[in-house]
Amino acid sequence: MKLELVDVWHVYSPGTEFEVAALRGVSLSVESGEILGVVGGTGSGKSTLAQHMNLLLTPTRGRVLVDGVDAAAMRKRDLRRRVGLVFQFPEQALFAPTVEEDVAFAPRQLGLGEDEIRRRVQNSLEAVGASHLTGRFPHALSGGERRRVAIAGILAMEPEVLVLDEPTAGLDPAAREDLLGLVSRFRDESRSVVLISHDLDEVAEVADRVCVLEKGEVRAVGTPAEVFYENLDVAPATVRVVSELHGVYPDLGRPVRFGETLQALRGLLEA
Amino acid sequence: MGPNGGGKSTLVRLLNGLLKPDSGAVRVLGLDPAEKPFEVRRRLGVLFQDPDNNLVAPFVEDDVAFGLENLGVRREEMRERVKKAIRDVGLEGFERREPHTLSGGEKQRVALAGILAVEPDVLVLDEPTAMLDAEGRREVLDRIRKLRRTKTILHVTHHLEEVLDADRILVLNGGRLVADVSPERLVLDAGLLRENRLALPPVLRISHELGLGFCRTPEDLARAILQKAAKRAELR
Amino acid sequence: MVGAGRTFGRFYPAVSLLHELDPRAKILATAIFILGIFLVGSIPGLLEVAAALAVLVVASRVPPGVFLRTLRPVAIIVILTALFQILFSREGVTLFEWGILQVHEGGLSMGFFLALRILLLVLAAGLLTATTSPVALADGVEDLLSPLKRFRFPAHEVAMMTTIALRFIPTLQEEAQKIMNAQAARGASFAEGGLIRRAQAFRPVLVPLTVGAFRRADELAEAMESRGYRGGEGRTRYRELRFQVRDALALAVAALVIALGALL
Numbered sequence: 009m010k011l012e013l014v015d016v017w018h019v020y021s022p023g024t025e026f027e028v029a030a031l032r033g034v035s036l037s038v039e040s041g042e043i044l045g046v047v048g049g050t051g052s053g054k055s056t057l058a059q060h061m062n063l064l065l066t067p068t069r070g071r072v073l074v075d076g077v078d079a080a081a082m083r084k085r086d087l088r089r090r091v092g093l094v095f096q097f098p099e100q101a102l103f104a105p106t107v108e109e110d111v112a113f114a115p116r117q118l119g120l121g122e123d124e125i126r127r128r129v130q131n132s133l134e135a136v137g138a139s140h141l142t143g144r145f146p147h148a149l150s151g152g153e154r155r156r157v158a159i160a161g162i163l164a165m166e167p168e169v170l171v172l173d174e175p176t177a178g179l180d181p182a183a184r185e186d187l188l189g190l191v192s193r194f195r196d197e198s199r200s201v202v203l204i205s206h207d208l209d210e211v212a213e214v215a216d217r218v219c220v221l222e223k224g225e226v227r228a229v230g231t232p233a234e235v236f237y238e239n240l241d242v243a244p245a246t247v248r249v250v251s252e253l254h255g256v257y258p259d260l261g262r263p264v265r266f267g268e269t270l271q272a273l274r275g276l277l278e279a
Numbered sequence: 280m281g282p283n284g285g286g287k288s289t290l291v292r293l294l295n296g297l298l299k300p301d302s303g304a305v306r307v308l309g310l311d312p313a314e315k316p317f318e319v320r321r322r323l324g325v326l327f328q329d330p331d332n333n334l335v336a337p338f339v340e341d342d343v344a345f346g347l348e349n350l351g352v353r354r355e356e357m358r359e360r361v362k363k364a365i366r367d368v369g370l371e372g373f374e375r376r377e378p379h380t381l382s383g384g385e386k387q388r389v390a391l392a393g394i395l396a397v398e399p400d401v402l403v404l405d406e407p408t409a410m411l412d413a414e415g416r417r418e419v420l421d422r423i424r425k426l427r428r429t430k431t432i433l434h435v436t437h438h439l440e441e442v443l444d445a446d447r448i449l450v451l452n453g454g455r456l457v458a459d460v461s462p463e464r465l466v467l468d469a470g471l472l473r474e475n476r477l478a479l480p481p482v483l484r485i486s487h488e489l490g491l492g493f494c495r496t497p498e499d500l501a502r503a504i505l506q507k508a509a510k511r512a513e514l515r
Numbered sequence: 516m517v518g519a520g521r522t523f524g525r526f527y528p529a530v531s532l533l534h535e536l537d538p539r540a541k542i543l544a545t546a547i548f549i550l551g552i553f554l555v556g557s558i559p560g561l562l563e564v565a566a567a568l569a570v571l572v573v574a575s576r577v578p579p580g581v582f583l584r585t586l587r588p589v590a591i592i593v594i595l596t597a598l599f600q601i602l603f604s605r606e607g608v609t610l611f612e613w614g615i616l617q618v619h620e621g622g623l624s625m626g627f628f629l630a631l632r633i634l635l636l637v638l639a640a641g642l643l644t645a646t647t648s649p650v651a652l653a654d655g656v657e658d659l660l661s662p663l664k665r666f667r668f669p670a671h672e673v674a675m676m677t678t679i680a681l682r683f684i685p686t687l688q689e690e691a692q693k694i695m696n697a698q699a700a701r702g703a704s705f706a707e708g709g710l711i712r713r714a715q716a717f718r719p720v721l722v723p724l725t726v727g728a729f730r731r732a733d734e735l736a737e738a739m740e741s742r743g744y745r746g747g748e749g750r751t752r753y754r755e756l757r758f759q760v761r762d763a764l765a766l767a768v769a770a771l772v773i774a775l776g777a778l779l
Contacts, residue, residue, distance in 0.1 A: 050382065050414040064696055085702060093700040100690070101697035103722035113719065117702030147726060150283060161701060178409050180283050180437045181478030206413040209481050245481040245497055252501030266481060270488055277489060277507055295741055317743055325741040332734035335742075337649040337682040344753035349743035351751045361753070375528065379685035393742065 009075050009090065009168045011038040011061060011200075016070035018056050018224075030056040032224040033070070038169055041197050045215030045232070046204045047242060053224040054204045055096065058173045061202065062091040089118060092167030096174040098158035102146040107138070107157050110146055114165045132163035136190055152183025156190070163194070170194050171202040176210060188213060212236065212244035212264050233262040249273075280436065281451035282476045287435045290451065291405045294433075295320050308400060321350060323401040324394030328409050330386035331378070339381075339389050340365065340374040346397040364396035368422050384415025391422060401431045408441065439466065440480040443495055450475050463493050526648050531576040532761070533646040538655030540762035541643055544769040548639040551773030552632055558624060560776035561631045567772040568638050577645045585641040586634060593630045600626035649681035654754055671747025683731070690727055694720050 018031040030053045038044050038061075048054050059065040060072055063079055072079040079087055095101070104110035108129055115125045133139045136156035141149065146157060155175070162170065172191065176184040192214045195201045205211050211218060212232055219229040220242050227242075228235045236243040240251055246269040250260055257276060263269040281287055292298040293305050296316030305312055312319040324346075327333055336342035343364050347357045365371060368388040378386055387407055394402065404423065408416040420441060426432065427444075434442055442448060443462045450458035450465075452475050458465070465471060466483050479487060486494035486503060494500040528534075533541075548564070555561055572579060606621025644652070657674030664670050695705065698719045705716050 050412055059696070062700060064699060085704075088700055088702060095693065095697045095700065098697060100727060101694045101701075101719070101723050103719045113698075113703075114701040117704075165702065174412075177412075180476070182282065182476035185478065246485070248497035249482065249485065249500050249504075252497060253504060256505060266484070270485060273485065273489060273504060277504065277511065292737075297737055297740060316740075317745060320741060320743045325738075327734060327738055327741075329731075329734055331686050332731050333738050335682065335735065335739055336678060341650050341753055345739075345744075346742040348750050348753055349745065351749045354751060354753065354755060357751065357753055377685070378682065379689065390738075397743070 009198075009200075010040055010073075011091065011169050012036070012073040012076075013057075013060060014071045014073060016057075016060055016067045016072065018053075018060065018065060019068045022068065030224050031060070031067075034221070034224070034226055036219055036226060036229065038200050038202055039217075040168075041195060041200055042216040043192065043195050043201045043203060043214055045211035045218045046202060046221060047206065047208055047211050047218065048221035049206060051223065052221040054206075054221055055173055056224075057221065058093060058095075058171050058202070058204055061169065061171050062088045062093045064088075064093065085118075089165045090167055091169045091171065092162040092165050093171045094159050094162050094173060094175060096177055098161075099146070099151075099154035102154060102158055102161075105145060106142070107133070107144050107146055107149075108142045110157065111160045111164050114161055118165065128164045128166065129160075132160040133157070135163055135194065136160045137186070150183070152179055152186060155179060155183070155187065159190075168198060169200050169202065171204070173204045174206070175203070176205070176207065184210075208236075208242060208244040209246070209266075212246060213266060232264040236264060237262050280439070280442070280448060280475070280477060281457075284453075285451040285475075286454040287451055288405060289454075291325060291403055291433075291435060294403060295323050295325055321397055322399050323403060324397060324399040325403045325405060326387070326390055326394055326407045328406040330383045330390065330410060333390035333393075334378045334386060337377055338374070339370065339376050339378070342378070342389055343393045343396050346393055350397065360396045360398075361392075364392040367395055368392045382415060383411045384418040387411065387415065387419045388422060391419070395426075399430070401433065402426065404432065404434045404436075406435050406437065409437065438480075439477060439483070440495075450477070466493060525644065527577045527581050527645045528648070529576040529646075531574060531646065533571065533575040533642070536646075536765055537756055537758050537762040538647050538651040539659055539756060539758060540765050541647055542652070542655050542659060544765055545639055545643040547766070547769045547773060549636055551769075551776070552635050552639070554773065555776040555779075557779055558628050558631070560779040561628065561635060563779055564635055564772060564776045565631065568635060568642065571642055572638075575642060575646050581645060582638060582641050585645075586637055589633060589637050593633050596633065597626035597630040600629060649678060650754060653678040653681070654752060654756055658756055671750075675747075679735070686731075687724070687728060691720065691724055694723050694727075 013034055013036045016031055016034045017029065020026065020028045020030055034053070034057060046054055046057065056065060060067060063072060063084065066080070074082060074087065074090065102110050104113065111129045111132060112125050115128045120128070130139070133142060136159055138153060138156050138160060141153060141157060146154060149157065159172070159175070175191070176187055179187065188210060191201060191203060203211060203215060215232055217230060218232050218235045220227045220235060220239060228239050236247040237251060240248060243251070244264070246266055247264055250263060250269060250272065253260055260272055260276065263272045289298060293300055294307060294312060296312035296319055299313040307319045307323050310319050334342050335345050340361055343361045344357055347360060352360070365374060368391050370385065370388055370392065373381070373385070373389070378389070381389065408419055411419065423432065423434070434445065436442055445462055448458070448460055448462055448465050449456060450471065457475065458471055460468070466479060466487065472479065482494055482497055482500050486492060486500050489504070491500065491503040491507065494503050552561070552564060555564060572582060601618055601622045602616065604619055604622030604625055605617070606619055608620045609617055610620055610623065611618040647655070653674040656677060657670050660668060660670035660673065699705070703716055703719055705713065708716070
């Protein structure tokens with residue numbers, strides 16, 4: 009499915025002394041089957057944006073469209089099933105005595121049959137590499153395992169868009185790498201992924217397109233090469249190294265991912 | 280440094296007497312924390328990971344004063360030291376703010392001020408940036424960097440780039456001390472990194488892969504690449 | 516979330532005489548008001564107290580809207596109490612009759628009297644919490660209770676507990692909101708079905724909230740110990756309490772207002 013935000017504004021506590029405009033006219037689309045990275049610093053509006061994608065927050069102005077249809081007119085339940093939102097530190101919301109029951113929560117809310125629920129729990133635990141944890145007590149797991157189980161809890165709705173808000177925050181480097189490896193596998197022909205992160209290196213590694221958010225506005229959007237090479241202040245380390253060399257070696261191209269950057273630099277040294 | 284469950288947090292808690300060793304001895308400035316926890320705690324301050332759980336009082340200045348109140352410091356002196364500590368972490372004007380209105384980075388700086396106000400000789404930081412965003416991390420690390428050479432600092436972290444200018448890096452794994460090396464040695468020791476699940480930041484990873492030694496910033500790395508390319512051209 | 520609204524009994528920082536009074540004086544004056552309101556037996560008496568509190572609201576420089584919001588949670592109790600009296604009391608002249616519905620003069624005035632009494636009680640308490648910071652409040656309570664230490668009453672611990680509770684209420688509120696959002700994203704609905712279904716819907720919120728609160732308690736205890744906390748003994752206080760002439764005057768005024776109300 010295609011998810012679009014059209015001129016979305018969001019103002020917190022309007023008309024009070026705490027009034028803040030977190031989003032100021034954001035227009036953005038998530039195409040079917042892509043991984044869209046959203047980067048931005050504190051106060052850029054990243055998390056507010058995430059919550060608009062399944063209308064947990066409603067825009068003060070502007071619209072959210074699902075395949076061209078106004079999401080506000082859809083049933084909330086349908087919308088939240090089709091757009092799965094994984095919040096920052098999602099493991100804080102684990103509540104059931106076993107991993108299996110926790111992951112079954114969302115499909116059960118959907119009113120599915122027991123067989124279907126079981127199938128979905130299995131599939132989504134498999135997708136996050138946590139099949140072996142089925143009967144375990146969630147709070148006895150490691151940080152990385154808890155995080156993956158919490159994501160499985162959203163995957164079990166079989167969403168068409170998966171929104172991940174800072175999925176690697178607070179994880180140790182090994183768990184982070186494991187999780188990042190999974191992100192690109194969440195995407196298939198029918199499912200897109202929105203990866204919201206302040207970690208540029210991480211986004212550079214997996215995104216098909218990147219959106220830079222700044223003070224509630226879209227500053228740039230496009231392929232990682234376009235966006236990062238034209239906005240070096242928000243570029244990952246790989247891009248910054250290569251752009252330093254462009255003056256002397258203009259033919260280096262515009263590699264973004266770690267592997268391709270390394271290859272380009274190797275080529276340069278071995279030429 | 281070291282993987283989760285390696286013993287980093289346990290070590291921190293042994294240092295200030297929150298835990299007692301089953302065997303062996305701990306000495307902090309010659310004192311046994313298990314026997315004289317309060318003596319040790321006024322000389323060794325600990326900043327923990329979760330910014331919210333470091334703060335006790337409903338206002339910034341009251342929280343900074345908490346450790347001084349515990350020590351029974353006189354009020355006039357307390358005012359001076361609270362004021363100075365708040366200035367040292369760059370939070371003037373935040374005195375009357377409530378913690379829940381602060382960002383994660385600001386909360387950690389308040390907690391740091393509370394520890395600095397007590398004027399400890401040793402500062403222990405237990406993953407102080409793990410729960411912060413990039414900006415919060417930068418704020419807190421800046422403050423920590425300013426304290427360099429003024430105190431002994433023990434900084435527990437998963438991010439190698441945070442401790443690249445440390446004098447020594449200790450690696451704990453499976454409850455054992457497996458390495459005590461300089462950062463330069465550590466980043467070049469692929470085996471040590473792999474065995475302890477330590478990740479190099481991208482710039483160091485590239486320079487490592489290209490055999491360019493210890494480059495910390497993209498600019499350093501670009502320079503090293505240019506030098507090496509020039510050398511190769513000369514040879515030819 | 517950003518700019519979450521202020522909730523019941525929250526401190527509202529402003530510059531006013533009321534804010535500057537010694538917290539002990541304010542706690543005692545509030546006690547006088549609260550006990551005194553029960554002594555006032557007539558509507559004119561309560562109106563006099565109401566007028567005095569209205570003056571204090573203005574003097575506090577806290578926007579009246581803040582107090583109106585503190586009254587909201589008790590509105591239902593107030594309305595129910597009033598309705599109960601108005602509809603079921605059979606005293607005095609009948610003012611209105613429609614089928615079995617009868618409104619008597621006695622019921623009407625009793626309903627008004629009780630409703631006003633509840634509103635004034637809440638307002639008096641609201642004035643205290645709006646003009647006194649949580650720290651000052653805790654210090655004041657500790658000090659007033661300290662004579663009880665002789666009877667092993669843990670005055671310091673009670674004050675410390677109050678401070679921590681006040682410190683963490685907003686944190687836990689935020690956390691509850693986050694967990695509710697996360698469960699809503701998994702299809703939980705908190706506004707559908709009967710009372711029992713709704714109560715069940717809160718299990719996925721309450722369990723993680725409780726687990727989280729215990730974790731916080733643990734970590735906070737470690738942080739406090741690490742910062743040298745060892746109970747109230749030998750501890751000094753950052754904030755100074757000074758009982759001045761104006762504080763004594765405030766108490767006298769409170770007593771006068773109540774005495775006058777009781778006479779009316």
